[in-house]
Amino acid sequence: MITCRDVDHFLDEYLEGTLDPQRKAIFELHLKLCPPCVTYLTGYRKSTELARAACEHGHGEGDELPDELLQAVLAASVPPPPDPAAEDGTPPPAKPVR
Numbered sequence: 001m002i003t004c005r006d007v008d009h010f011l012d013e014y015l016e017g018t019l020d021p022q023r024k025a026i027f028e029l030h031l032k033l034c035p036p037c038v039t040y041l042t043g044y045r046k047s048t049e050l051a052r053a054a055c056e057h058g059h060g061e062g063d064e065l066p067d068e069l070l071q072a073v074l075a076a077s078v079p080p081p082p083d084p085a086a087e088d089g090t091p092p093p094a095k096p097v098r
């Protein structure tokens, strides 16, 4: 039986389809017994597909990527803007009066 760490190790090969049949069978057996690994695999595959789709987008392929998904990916990769209040150590003023 393989461990969760092995699953992590074989994940790339599994998704690429290059995992040899014997390991693949063991891998899938582990997934049947280990829901957390399934969750991990699903999330991993989704992010891989998103990244791939984003790459292909510029080449006229992968037009199926919804804009909101693309935005979500972009938003996740951009660091949050610095909080101006953190710079001088004073709390931000109440809403500006207009």
Ligand SMILES: [Zn+2]
Pocket: 003, 004, 007, 030, 034, 036, 037
């Ligand atoms: Zn596992």
